[in-house]
Amino acid sequence: MKRTIITLAALAMLALPLSAPAGTEAAKPIKLAGVTGPTFTITLKKAGKKVTTLKPGRYTITVTDKSGEHDFWIVGPGVKAKQITGLGFTGTRSATVILKKGRYEFYCKPHRTMGMRGFFRVR
Numbered sequence: 734m735k736r737t738i739i740t741l742a743a744l745a746m747l748a749l750p751l752s753a754p755a756g757t758e759a760a761k762p763i764k765l766a767g768v769t770g771p772t773f774t775i776t777l778k779k780a781g782k783k784v785t786t787l788k789p790g791r792y793t794i795t796v797t798d799k800s801g802e803h804d805f806w807i808v809g810p811g812v813k814a815k816q817i818t819g820l821g822f823t824g825t826r827s828a829t830v831i832l833k834k835g836r837y838e839f840y841c842k843p844h845r846t847m848g849m850r851g852f853f854r855v856r
Contacts, residue, residue: 762793762829769818769841770800775849777839784853789834795827803844809837809855816842 765784769775777784777794796805798818805817811833818826820843832855840850 760791762791763787765792765794767794767796767805767817767839769796769798769805769849770803770823773841773844773847773849775803775805775839775841775851777851777853784851786854786856787832789832789855791829791831793827793829795825797825798823803841803849805839806842807837807839809833810835812837 763779765777765779767775767777779787794807794817796817798805801821801823804819804822806814807817807830808814809832812830815828815830817828818824834855836852836854838850838852
């Protein structure tokens, strides 16, 4: 009986480092989806809805670039003109950013002045 208890205790101790620490789920980045092209459109969504406000934190932005004529950039407090996709590229790329309080802009650099941009706030 004593040997069984000791064996079980030893096995439980071995399993402890394998379990996730408390709060690990909260540390995972929140997912955002961006799309640029194929026409002169650019969007950023969270769970299928247009992003207008977000909470501060870590976000992974996955961009689907549908035209080699467009790219996807984001800029704002703490994010210094971060390029996620580039000209000549079509496909999907991701980047993880830390968003702080303030106003952000996402845009297609060559077509920014033509309205290929959007804004959101982090509060």
